[in-house]
Amino acid sequence: MTKTQKGKGRFLSGNEAAAEAVRLCGPQVIAAYPITPQTTLMEKLSEFVAAGEMSAPCKLLLVESEHSAMAAVMGAAMMGSRVFTATSSQGLLYMCEMLNYVSGSRFPVVMANANRGTATPWTIFGDQRDSFAMRDSGWIQFYVESGQEALDTILQAYRIAELPDVMLPVMVNIDGFTLPHTYDLVQVPEQKAVDAFLPAFKTFNKLSLEAPKCMSFAYGPDYHLESRCLQQKVFDEAVGVIERVDEEFYGLFGRRYHGLADTYRCEDAELVLAVTGSAAGTTRVVVDKLRAEGKKVGLIKVRCLRPFPAKFFASLNSPQNSCKVLGVLDRNISFGLEGGLYTDAKASMYRPGAKINTLGFVAGLGGHDVSKADIEVMFGKLANLAEGKPEEEHQFIGMRWA
Amino acid sequence: MTIDSKFQFSDLSDQELLYGAKTCPGCAATIAVRLALKVLGERTFVCVPACCLAATTNAYPQVSFAVNYVVTAFPATASTIAGMAAAAEMQGLEDVTILGIAGDGGTADIGLQALSGVCERNDNVIYLCYDNEAYMNTGIQRSSSTPWGAWTTTSPAGEGERGKTKYRKNLFDIIAAHRVPYCATASVAYPMDLMEKVAKAKAIKGARFIHVHAPCPTGWGYSSEKTIEYGKLAVESGLWYLAEYENGEMKLNLTPKTFKPAELYLKGQRRFRHMTEQDYKLIEENRDREWDLLKERVKA
Numbered sequence: 069m070t071k072t073q074k075g076k077g078r079f080l081s082g083n084e085a086a087a088e089a090v091r092l093c094g095p096q097v098i099a100a101y102p103i104t105p106q107t108t109l110m111e112k113l114s115e116f117v118a119a120g121e122m123s124a125p126c127k128l129l130l131v132e133s134e135h136s137a138m139a140a141v142m143g144a145a146m147m148g149s150r151v152f153t154a155t156s157s158q159g160l161l162y163m164c165e166m167l168n169y170v171s172g173s174r175f176p177v178v179m180a181n182a183n184r185g186t187a188t189p190w191t192i193f194g195d196q197r198d199s200f201a202m203r204d205s206g207w208i209q210f211y212v213e214s215g216q217e218a219l220d221t222i223l224q225a226y227r228i229a230e231l232p233d234v235m236l237p238v239m240v241n242i243d244g245f246t247l248p249h250t251y252d253l254v255q256v257p258e259q260k261a262v263d264a265f266l267p268a269f270k271t272f273n274k275l276s277l278e279a280p281k282c283m284s285f286a287y288g289p290d291y292h293l294e295s296r297c298l299q300q301k302v303f304d305e306a307v308g309v310i311e312r313v314d315e316e317f318y319g320l321f322g323r324r325y326h327g328l329a330d331t332y333r334c335e336d337a338e339l340v341l342a343v344t345g346s347a348a349g350t351t352r353v354v355v356d357k358l359r360a361e362g363k364k365v366g367l368i369k370v371r372c373l374r375p376f377p378a379k380f381f382a383s384l385n386s387p388q389n390s391c392k393v394l395g396v397l398d399r400n401i402s403f404g405l406e407g408g409l410y411t412d413a414k415a416s417m418y419r420p421g422a423k424i425n426t427l428g429f430v431a432g433l434g435g436h437d438v439s440k441a442d443i444e445v446m447f448g449k450l451a452n453l454a455e456g457k458p459e460e461e462h463q464f465i466g467m468r469w470a
Numbered sequence: 471m472t473i474d475s476k477f478q479f480s481d482l483s484d485q486e487l488l489y490g491a492k493t494c495p496g497c498a499a500t501i502a503v504r505l506a507l508k509v510l511g512e513r514t515f516v517c518v519p520a521c522c523l524a525a526t527t528n529a530y531p532q533v534s535f536a537v538n539y540v541v542t543a544f545p546a547t548a549s550t551i552a553g554m555a556a557a558a559e560m561q562g563l564e565d566v567t568i569l570g571i572a573g574d575g576g577t578a579d580i581g582l583q584a585l586s587g588v589c590e591r592n593d594n595v596i597y598l599c600y601d602n603e604a605y606m607n608t609g610i611q612r613s614s615s616t617p618w619g620a621w622t623t624t625s626p627a628g629e630g631e632r633g634k635t636k637y638r639k640n641l642f643d644i645i646a647a648h649r650v651p652y653c654a655t656a657s658v659a660y661p662m663d664l665m666e667k668v669a670k671a672k673a674i675k676g677a678r679f680i681h682v683h684a685p686c687p688t689g690w691g692y693s694s695e696k697t698i699e700y701g702k703l704a705v706e707s708g709l710w711y712l713a714e715y716e717n718g719e720m721k722l723n724l725t726p727k728t729f730k731p732a733e734l735y736l737k738g739q740r741r742f743r744h745m746t747e748q749d750y751k752l753i754e755e756n757r758d759r760e761w762d763l764l765k766e767r768v769k770a
Contacts, residue, residue, distance in 0.1 A: 099556075126560075127557075136549030147563075
């Protein structure tokens with residue numbers, strides 16, 4: 069940290085840290101349905117609401133499903149209320165239909181998703197197949213590395229989502245169980261600082277008794293393509309907004325996360341591994357170890373899946389960049405192709421005469437631990453490729469058998 | 471306790487809050503909604519899922535509602551209005567009505583879970599189901615509210631097929647079982663009864679449900695000027711009833727002294743034209759059983 073931390077250090081789980089962020093942001097309506105490993109987040113919010121500890125009066129709707137949770141927060145958003153919901157895994161899949169309703173009509177819903185694998189095989193353990201399956205639902209997607217980042221990103225999410233030029237829903241992904249149930253020292257900002265960062269929610273995109281309107285209109289073919297084009301343009305705009313908001317946040321709170329993608333020891337790195345979420349912490353440790361051994365390795369932490377840091381990845385492929393081999397760690401898989409992050413990274417870097425070699429790694433599915441040893445294996449494979457040794461382009465890492 | 475809604479027909483405004491809908495001629499759904507909005511007035515927020523009503527009342531940039539109106543997903547009428555009502559409450563919006571309107575498919579089938587949630591939580595909304603007894607927007611497929619024996623495209627009638635082989639779900643009973651403050655059935659053929667029920671619902675707080683029988687010329691196969699006639703025949707033959715559930719008690723609003731023969735209602739509709747005397751008899755026997763149960767509940 070380059071600046072003094074502002075706020076109070078408290079020992080909180082990732083879910084509790086997220087709940088503190090929601091308390092500070094003061095949504096008018098929360099609708100949620102319990103699912104492991106999101107449950108303790110929703111419980112904490114229930115406690116806050118019951119005790120009147122939210123920063124603004126809040127109505128908590130205890131709905132009968134995740135589909136209804138997302139529909140209810142959409143209904144409240146249509147009326148112009150700031151809203152929140154949280155889910156995980158099957159719940160997120162169940163919401164899928166409503167995610168698209170919310171994004172198409174540009175309601176700035178903020179949601180925490182405690183990442184968890186999707187059945188079958190039934191699992192309560194973590195991977196990112198849930199949120200990656202929702203990649204095309206029109207939501208901004210953040211992935212966080214720690215409870216602190218979960219808290220800070222939810223604060224940023226409201227700021228970004230509610231800007232009149234953006235008006236997009238934001239999903240903050242918190243790797244289950246690694247983050248939601250792990251306790252760590254978290255700086256909880258003062259209410260005053262949050263209020264200075266996040267103004268009261270005002271929007272033109274709401275129903276009005278003075279000027280009644282229709283929302284979530286049906287579009288015929290005449291307007292549909294154009295409306296989707298506008299939606300895409302907003303995501304382009306959001307890239308700059310996310311970076312700017314992160315800088316503003318840094319100015320007020322002394323912490324920052326570097327827009328869409330952060331790097332660690334990449335300045336002269338030749339072997340670079342790109343990861344999302346909690347695996348970034350493990351990879352930092354491995355990078356330090358390998359650096360101590362004199363190996364030129366680095367980490368890319370992809371913070372945003374959508375909008376995707378396409379320009380950042382393209383820049384890796386410039387003659388000035390030291391990167392020789394890029395590895396991508398996916399805690400998801402698109403069956404029949406490869407890990408989703410890997411596909412996007414490759415596509416972003418593509419140009420004729422590309423100098424970078426790439427490897428895609430799938431690991432940590434359904435709670436399978438991504439260990440330091442696994443990360444070292446990945447860097448080893450990147451080194452092999454750099455030395456001209458053969459490596460399969462797409463590999464599963466850390467399996468009990470190969 | 472009877473709630474005095476202070477409703478006077480003479481107070482109704484001439485203003486139409488639903489007009490220009492692209493529904494089929496003789497559409498009862500439009501009649502029901504038009505009448506309901508006359509009572510509920512301009513401070514109404516309407517939410518409709520993907521259904522006939524949504525498909526015929528909004529296509530950018532045209533809209534047929536003069537009040538605030540949102541479209542939601544097929545299963546999400548009740549859950550969306552729950553959120554709207556929560557927001558209205560938190561914003562201190564006084565004297566507004568949050569109104570969900572959905573068909574029988576969107577209510578008794580795909581939307582039932584969310585509706586049950588609203589009723590259990592007693593959210594401050596009115597939910598109006600226009601029951602045209604099948605999935606009409608997709609082109610006449612059977613729903614759980616399609617009556618026994620009716621032809622639909624998914625319950626064919628012809629050689630060896632007898633139309634729908636299951637009895638309809640009793641939505642009124644399901645909602646009343648949630649002990650909501652107000653629940654009623656109605657029919658577009660009894661507009662004053664319908665509007666009085668809407669007025670009563672408006673004056674109550676909490677989850678209110680009105681189940682409106684809504685004959686559909688296109689789906690049922692009759693000439694469009696006969697919507698009211700068939701609505702009346704359904705009630706007169708005992709195949710639809712007008713009832714209310716209020717303060718834990720059920721009340722019948724109209725008890726025909728003798729039922730008209732079911733055949734009168736069934737015969738002219740294409741969806742029942744495969745039926746025989748035997749079918750009419752079965753339908754009347756079932757009707758009589760249902761009415762015995764109804765009368766017992768009203769007595770108790």
